[in-house]
Amino acid sequence: MATINYRQIASDILAIVGKENIVSATHCATRLRLVVKNHESIDTKAIEKVDQVKGIFFNSGQYQVILGAGIVNKVFEELETMSITTQSKADQDAYVKSQEKGVKAVMRTLGDIFVPIVPVIAATGLFLGVKGVVFNDNILGLIGLSTEIFPPYLNQLVSVLTDTAFGFLPALITMSAFRVFGGTPMIGLVLGLMLVAPQLPNAYAVASGDTDAIMVGGILPVMGHKVRL
Structure with missing residues (x-):
C-alpha cells in the first residue's frame, strides 16, 4: 500500500489556491475549509487532480476541499507549518457570517434559528x-x-x-x-x-368570539398564542 505524502498534498493545494489568496484555513471531519479572497481565480480542475482530493465546492464564503476523515487532519497539520493563518472552525464560521450581507445574511440567520x-x-x-x-x-x-x-x-x-x-x-x-x-x-x-401562558385568552378563541381579549388601556388587545391541532 502506497504511503500518502501529506506534505506534498498540502503543497499542491497551496500552490494552486495561492498562499496570498488564503485569508484563513481550518478543517472539519472530512473537508479542508479555506476562506479565500477570490475563489474564481482557483483552478478547480487542477485541485481535483491532487492526490487524495475527492471533490471541491464553494459554499458560504468557504472553498472546501474534500479529503476524507484522517487525511484532512494530516494535510491541515502540514499547512500549519507553511505559515498559513489558521483558525478554529467556530472562528472561521463567525468570520464568514460577518461577511454576508443583505438577503443572504437574512436567510442564514433564519436558517440558524429554525434548523x-x-x-x-x-x-x-x-x-x-x-x-x-x-x-x-x-x-x-x-x-x-x-x-x-x-x-x-x-x-x-x-x-x-x-x-x-x-x-x-x-x-x-x-x-x-x-x-x-x-x-x-x-x-x-x-x-x-x-x-x-394559560392565563392569556387563546387567540383562536378570541377570533371565533368564544372569549374576549385582554384590553390594555382599552386600546391594546392582548391574547395568547396556541397552535390549533
Missing part, C-alpha cells in the same frame, strides 16, 4: 401521523377493530407526545433566536412560554 428545531418538528409530525392512523375507526375497521379497544387514557398520553412541540413552538423559536443573536437562551425560553 435546530427541524428534527423536533419532524419527529413530532411523524408521531402525529402514526397517531392519526392508529386512532382511526376507519383504518381499524379494516381489520375488524375500533378505537374502543384502547383505554381512555392512552389517547391523552399519546397526545402529550404529539402535541407538546407544536403547542410550545413559540418557546422553541424564541429560545433559538436568543441563542443566534447572542442573548441568554433561557430568557428566550421564558418569553416564549409567556406567549402560550
Whole structure:
C-alpha cells in the first residue's frame, strides 16, 4: 500500500489556491475549509487532480476541499507549518457570517434559528401521523377493530407526545433566536412560554368570539398564542 505524502498534498493545494489568496484555513471531519479572497481565480480542475482530493465546492464564503476523515487532519497539520493563518472552525464560521450581507445574511440567520428545531418538528409530525392512523375507526375497521379497544387514557398520553412541540413552538423559536443573536437562551425560553401562558385568552378563541381579549388601556388587545391541532 502506497504511503500518502501529506506534505506534498498540502503543497499542491497551496500552490494552486495561492498562499496570498488564503485569508484563513481550518478543517472539519472530512473537508479542508479555506476562506479565500477570490475563489474564481482557483483552478478547480487542477485541485481535483491532487492526490487524495475527492471533490471541491464553494459554499458560504468557504472553498472546501474534500479529503476524507484522517487525511484532512494530516494535510491541515502540514499547512500549519507553511505559515498559513489558521483558525478554529467556530472562528472561521463567525468570520464568514460577518461577511454576508443583505438577503443572504437574512436567510442564514433564519436558517440558524429554525434548523435546530427541524428534527423536533419532524419527529413530532411523524408521531402525529402514526397517531392519526392508529386512532382511526376507519383504518381499524379494516381489520375488524375500533378505537374502543384502547383505554381512555392512552389517547391523552399519546397526545402529550404529539402535541407538546407544536403547542410550545413559540418557546422553541424564541429560545433559538436568543441563542443566534447572542442573548441568554433561557430568557428566550421564558418569553416564549409567556406567549402560550394559560392565563392569556387563546387567540383562536378570541377570533371565533368564544372569549374576549385582554384590553390594555382599552386600546391594546392582548391574547395568547396556541397552535390549533
